Amino acid sequence: GSAGEEAKDELTRLAEGHLVQPWPVSGSIGAEARGRLEAGEGIYVTDAAGRRLIDGPAGMWCVNAGHRRKELADVMAAQAMELSYNSPWYTTNAPSAILSKRLADHAPQGVDHVFYTTGGSSAVETALRFMQFANNVKGRGEKKLIVSRQGGYHGSTYLSASLNGRPRDHDWMDSASDQVIKLACPNPFRRPDGVGAAEFCDYLVAEFRNVIETAGAERIGAFIAEPVMASGGVIVPPDGYLFRMRELCREHDILFIADEVVTAFGRLGHVFASQDVFGLDPDMITFAKGVTSGYFPLGGVMIAGRLLEELRRSNHSEAMFAHGLTYSSHPIGCAVALKNLDILEGGLLEHARAVSSHFQSRLKALEDLPLVGEVRGMGLMACIECVADRVSNNPLTLDLEVGKRIDGHCQELGLLVRPLINMCVMSPPLTITQAQIDDMADILRRGI
Numbered sequence: 001g002s003a004g005e006e007a008k009d010e011l012t013r014l015a016e017g018h019l020v021q022p023w024p025v026s027g028s029i030g031a032e033a034r035g036r037l038e039a040g041e042g043i044y045v046t047d048a049a050g051r052r053l054i055d056g057p058a059g060m061w062c063v064n065a066g067h068r069r070k071e072l073a074d075v076m077a078a079q080a081m082e083l084s085y086n087s088p089w090y091t092t093n094a095p096s097a098i099l100s101k102r103l104a105d106h107a108p109q110g111v112d113h114v115f116y117t118t119g120g121s122s123a124v125e126t127a128l129r130f131m132q133f134a135n136n137v138k139g140r141g142e143k144k145l146i147v148s149r150q151g152g153y154h155g156s157t158y159l160s161a162s163l164n165g166r167p168r169d170h171d172w173m174d175s176a177s178d179q180v181i182k183l184a185c186p187n188p189f190r191r192p193d194g195v196g197a198a199e200f201c202d203y204l205v206a207e208f209r210n211v212i213e214t215a216g217a218e219r220i221g222a223f224i225a226e227p228v229m230a231s232g233g234v235i236v237p238p239d240g241y242l243f244r245m246r247e248l249c250r251e252h253d254i255l256f257i258a259d260e261v262v263t264a265f266g267r268l269g270h271v272f273a274s275q276d277v278f279g280l281d282p283d284m285i286t287f288a289k290g291v292t293s294g295y296f297p298l299g300g301v302m303i304a305g306r307l308l309e310e311l312r313r314s315n316h317s318e319a320m321f322a323h324g325l326t327y328s329s330h331p332i333g334c335a336v337a338l339k340n341l342d343i344l345e346g347g348l349l350e351h352a353r354a355v356s357s358h359f360q361s362r363l364k365a366l367e368d369l370p371l372v373g374e375v376r377g378m379g380l381m382a383c384i385e386c387v388a389d390r391v392s393n394n395p396l397t398l399d400l401e402v403g404k405r406i407d408g409h410c411q412e413l414g415l416l417v418r419p420l421i422n423m424c425v426m427s428p429p430l431t432i433t434q435a436q437i438d439d440m441a442d443i444l445r446r447g448i
């Protein structure tokens, strides 16, 4: 009714008047009315106009178990009534202890400790500060440069953001660029001129080896990589790349941090993808998002126990890792993560693995559209990249970004898309069925 519509308009006015949204441009900062969602159920969300939309990006790659799961809501309420909060400085709680053991059981052998944070950025920040601290304690305070990649995304805190390498990430922002070295993006679709597909992996590994020789292994503390780059456009690296980069790190005592903020908790069909998908054994694994299916802000870093043992045995038993968050090990976050893990282990991982080939092949078929240069992906994450033409494969540029335009058309047809300049990223809730994948692909075809 009109009273309801007036109330909704009032909400828009409140947001425009008082809300500063993430990633704004200065021309509309603090004065934006982004489309409001009112409700969610399963793979669907409902917008303020009452339209039901498939949640194509699962929020931000995070609503893995789907919206409105009563068992997740119930466990949060129960934990809030049992113990809503405790100081991680002075005390501990049951859910964080149990969750740590269950995560350790899924992580590669020996990666058996967890430091909890409030999300992905703080997880990455924690991993980096831990590397700095450990090298200070070991008496090698020079070994702190961080190697990341063009196209990567690791967060929005100062140091984690300094690692980012997507277009526009640094145009107007300060960063700790003196602490970071960026390697080429391992994107087989956009290789450097003159580098063939068969040589691409060698090229990328040689670049890293060169960087180590030039900067000096004694100055490089960590290499960080998303196993599959997510918001850089779902970049699946060439076969063997991750393993060979890992070997170079081991050779030069450089910590390998796998940033699994997106790829963990079922997105690639397993709790962690590092070992189970890529045969990797990183020194640290950062996670967030899907750990609670987005029901509570929680993240963390898995840390190889060996690294902690080295610190316990060092000559500096008084050296303090002066790092911790009020909400580290939050009991409600850990409790909902445990229930979420029950759901994943209780058939959802298996389901995700079972439907992913249908998902990939239905989206891949969109490559016959003239605007589409490439559809790529793995598991339940995929990217549709639009090009000006199929010969140059130059990114398609329009007055309104093509990703936003496709999102607009798809929303009319019942699908929410995550637009990324000339690309659209899809990462639906893992509960999606084959028939719902068909709906999604049909809408994308018409929308594009």
Ligand code: PLP
Binding pocket: 060, 118, 119, 120, 121, 122, 124, 153, 154, 155, 156, 226, 230, 231, 259, 260, 261, 262, 288, 289, 299
């Ligand atoms: N790392 C990766 C790979 C991400 O995709 C993201 C967020 O999208 C982050 C880190 C940062 O996580 P958060 O936004 O929870 O701080």
